[in-house]
Amino acid sequence: MSKIKIIKNQEDYQEALKMTEELMACDPNPDSAEGEQLNLLVTLIKDYEKSAFEKSLPTPIEAIKFRMEQEDLKPVDLIPFIGSRSRVSEILSGKRQLTIDMIRTLSNGLGIPAEVLIQKPNIDYEAWDNRLVLEMEKRGYFGDVSIKENTKSELLKSFFGKQSQFVAMHRKSHYRTSPLTEKHALSAWTVRVIRKAEQIKVSKKYKQGLVDLNFMQDLAKLSIKENGPLLAQEHLKNSGIILIIESHLPKTYLDGGVILTNKNKPIIGSTLRYDRLDNFWFTLMHELAHIALHFDQDIFYDEIENTKEVNIDTREQEADALAGEALLPSAKWEVSPARLIPSPMAVNSLANELGVHKAVIAGQIRHRTKKYNYLSKIVNNEKVRKYFLKDKNKKHA
Amino acid sequence: MLNSKYYIPILKWKRAEQNALKTLTKERKKYITPLIQFVMPKAKPNEQFEETVTRFEKQLLEIPNKIIDVWGTTAVFVDVSLLFTTSLKVKSLKTIVQKGNKLGGTFIPVIHLHDEDDIKEKAFFLARQNNRGLCIRLVCPDFLNQNKLNQDIARLLLSSKLKEKDIDLLVDIKETNGGKEKYIKYLNLSQNILNIKKWRTFILAASSFPEDLTKCWIDEENLLPRIEWKCFKDCLTSSNLQRKPIFADYTIQHPVYKEATQFFHPSSSIKYTLANHWLILKGKKQEFGMYLASAAELVKDKRFYGENFSDGDKYIVKRAKHYSSYIKNPEIKGTGSAETWLRAGINHHLELVVNQIANLP
Numbered sequence: 001m002s003k004i005k006i007i008k009n010q011e012d013y014q015e016a017l018k019m020t021e022e023l024m025a026c027d028p029n030p031d032s033a034e035g036e037q038l039n040l041l042v043t044l045i046k047d048y049e050k051s052a053f054e055k056s057l058p059t060p061i062e063a064i065k066f067r068m069e070q071e072d073l074k075p076v077d078l079i080p081f082i083g084s085r086s087r088v089s090e091i092l093s094g095k096r097q098l099t100i101d102m103i104r105t106l107s108n109g110l111g112i113p114a115e116v117l118i119q120k121p122n123i124d125y126e127a128w129d130n131r132l133v134l135e136m137e138k139r140g141y142f143g144d145v146s147i148k149e150n151t152k153s154e155l156l157k158s159f160f161g162k163q164s165q166f167v168a169m170h171r172k173s174h175y176r177t178s179p180l181t182e183k184h185a186l187s188a189w190t191v192r193v194i195r196k197a198e199q200i201k202v203s204k205k206y207k208q209g210l211v212d213l214n215f216m217q218d219l220a221k222l223s224i225k226e227n228g229p230l231l232a233q234e235h236l237k238n239s240g241i242i243l244i245i246e247s248h249l250p251k252t253y254l255d256g257g258v259i260l261t262n263k264n265k266p267i268i269g270s271t272l273r274y275d276r277l278d279n280f281w282f283t284l285m286h287e288l289a290h291i292a293l294h295f296d297q298d299i300f301y302d303e304i305e306n307t308k309e310v311n312i313d314t315r316e317q318e319a320d321a322l323a324g325e326a327l328l329p330s331a332k333w334e335v336s337p338a339r340l341i342p343s344p345m346a347v348n349s350l351a352n353e354l355g356v357h358k359a360v361i362a363g364q365i366r367h368r369t370k371k372y373n374y375l376s377k378i379v380n381n382e383k384v385r386k387y388f389l390k391d392k393n394k395k396h397a
Numbered sequence: 398m399l400n401s402k403y404y405i406p407i408l409k410w411k412r413a414e415q416n417a418l419k420t421l422t423k424e425r426k427k428y429i430t431p432l433i434q435f436v437m438p439k440a441k442p443n444e445q446f447e448e449t450v451t452r453f454e455k456q457l458l459e460i461p462n463k464i465i466d467v468w469g470t471t472a473v474f475v476d477v478s479l480l481f482t483t484s485l486k487v488k489s490l491k492t493i494v495q496k497g498n499k500l501g502g503t504f505i506p507v508i509h510l511h512d513e514d515d516i517k518e519k520a521f522f523l524a525r526q527n528n529r530g531l532c533i534r535l536v537c538p539d540f541l542n543q544n545k546l547n548q549d550i551a552r553l554l555l556s557s558k559l560k561e562k563d564i565d566l567l568v569d570i571k572e573t574n575g576g577k578e579k580y581i582k583y584l585n586l587s588q589n590i591l592n593i594k595k596w597r598t599f600i601l602a603a604s605s606f607p608e609d610l611t612k613c614w615i616d617e618e619n620l621l622p623r624i625e626w627k628c629f630k631d632c633l634t635s636s637n638l639q640r641k642p643i644f645a646d647y648t649i650q651h652p653v654y655k656e657a658t659q660f661f662h663p664s665s666s667i668k669y670t671l672a673n674h675w676l677i678l679k680g681k682k683q684e685f686g687m688y689l690a691s692a693a694e695l696v697k698d699k700r701f702y703g704e705n706f707s708d709g710d711k712y713i714v715k716r717a718k719h720y721s722s723y724i725k726n727p728e729i730k731g732t733g734s735a736e737t738w739l740r741a742g743i744n745h746h747l748e749l750v751v752n753q754i755a756n757l758p
Contacts (some may be wrong), residue, residue, distance in 0.1 A: 337691070343694065
């Protein structure tokens with residue numbers, strides 16, 4: 001009889017089955033050496049079958065379509081489980097992933113096993129927009145590898161590696177319904193930020209609770225320094241937080257994001273989409289606010305949208321509020337003459353009192369009064385990209 | 398009578414201006430001779446022209462008392478050129494100057510070169526009668542032909558039976574039009590006036606204060622240059638002038654008077670005079686809380702002259718202190734009105750200019 005070994009493939013499996021048959025034919029005593037061999041073989045076969053069975057699970061869409069065929073259901077019949085007609089269409093065409101709510105109702109309502117529905121769909125890199133991939137190549141996302149020598153799928157597969165899922169919260173100037181291109185671009189941008197962060201050595205682990213309002217207010221005071229943004233980057237690094245500057249990809253309208261894949265080393269990505277000091281500081285404070293407020297609440301970006309349990313707007317509002325408080329405390333704002341007159345004099349006066357840059361205050365006044373045409377000279381004159389030109393030039397970081 | 402250390406502010410006879418003058422310190426008043434321009438009262442809704450004139454005539458007798466109450470008995474120029482109708486101008490000049498002088502004041506009638514004869518004759522008569530002199534106010538068009546100007550002046554001297562030494566010569570450039578050129582041009586032309594050295598005084602008036610604040614912005618620092626002050630300072634160091642002028646301006650107002658319409662609402666802006674500029678803290682129409690917000694910022698600014706500099710500054714500080722209560726409860730009001738803020742602004746300007754002139758080398 002052959003030696004018992006771990007079943008790695010179909011050949012091993014068939015051999016194990018044969019050995020089992022032979023042993024069972026002998027009907028050995030369970031305590032005998034043959035009996036123990038038989039037990040071992042059965043366990044190995046079960047393990048292999050479990051793994052082989054899982055691999056052959058249908059995709060969530062295949063499972064839904066199969067059940068529709070069985071029950072003679074039309075797409076409109078899925079509305080009670082999925083939502084609107086357009087949402088059903090997006091799900092069935094693979095443009096949108098199932099949410100936790102949908103999985104729950106489909107499982108309960110149509111009897112489709114949750115383990116089938118919860119699977120991550122195979123990533124179809126061929127569906128990626130060519131322009132996006134070209135832009136990624138142009139920016140050095142693929143290193144020295146060219147799209148001329150590799151297929152789109154090969155490039156993307158190599159770029160993403162195992163990093164197809166990540167914990168990230170993105171700050172965008174406005175939220176739109178999520179077209180595929182935007183989601184792809186967001187994923188690519190986030191992984192690019194992670195890759196850049198991996199190149200940076202951080203000697204100190206981030207200690208949960210370090211970032212709070214006081215930390216943020218102290219950090220904001222660096223804004224008055226000539227190279228404040230760089231000092232902030234250094235200060236964050238010394239606190240275990242990496243700040244990466246990476247331009248946004250087309251159609252993402254992204255200002256920044258915080259990535260919490262490694263809780264010991266939170267990563268903040270900032271796009272500097274607007275070359276303005278006020279925007280840099282507000283985005284930075286917003287992302288820090290997420291670290292302060294939502295550190296323990298893992299959120300996958302794809303699941304944030306359209307779920308009732310996790311309301312992205314609420315989180316964004318919470319982060320906006322704390323960021324605003326760090327830059328311009330409401331106690332000061334409530335009694336400031338700037339509330340009535342957003343004049344440069346009011347800006348200077350508040351900036352001096354708070355010890356932060358006047359452009360930061362001007363940006364806050366514009367935001368709070370919703371008068372974005374005011375104080376343009378102050379906010380537009382103070383640029384920020386110049387500080388990070390070195391970062392930008394690191395194409396193959 | 399007056400030397401170069403004097404200042405001639407040209408002011409309309411309205412409540413804001415009156416109170417701005419009244420609250421000046423005695424020490425400051427000694428160096429100021431205001432030129433008061435009388436204007437018609439604002440017409441009431443559906444009021445006929447004659448009714449407005451009658452209303453003004455009824456107030457006439459009270460004006461001299463009011464001037465003395467506000468200003469005291471030191472010299473004041475009386476200009477009636479902005480009133481309607483020749484007869485009203487003559488009547489006003491006579492009533493105000495005659496009664497004012499009888500009350501112990503020093504009221505000097507002002508005439509323009511091309512005023513109607515009735516007005517000129519009344520002014521000549523009053524000047525001779527009161528022995529307080531006369532002021533001739535020349536404007537830019539008078540200089541189109543220098544020879545004719547000198548002839549007109551000679552004729553006026555002849556018919557008035559007054560000498561140059563009895564007359565203050567005021568050259569009123571009005572708007573500077575944004576540059577020094579106009580000021581310098583008329584300053585130089587003035588030097589060619591016949592016997593320029595002999596006149597009792599030679600006053601040069603101008604203003605670069607804008608007609609309105611449309612070019613000022615809420616969200617920008619609005620610093621408007623005081624061109625006339627710069628030009629005046631420059632001319633004092635010039636060695637080419639036969640006679641150096643006395644400084645005159647229109648304080649914080651545009652030199653060309655425009656009657657406010659019934660529905661005109663000025664913006665809630667503070668006009669604050671600095672050494673070489675006006676700082677305009679622009680507000681919005683009918684949003685009076687902005688006065689307080691601007692005041693609260695102004696008093697913190699290093700350019701603010703301080704509470705004790707003038708009555709106007711004291712008012713600004715008082716309103717600024719009120720801001721914190723107001724912002725919590727706007728119902729308490731106390732924002733001040735267009736009139737009180739104009740008073741504060743003019744008062745500060747008068748104090749500042751006298752101070753500046755006193756400190757000239």
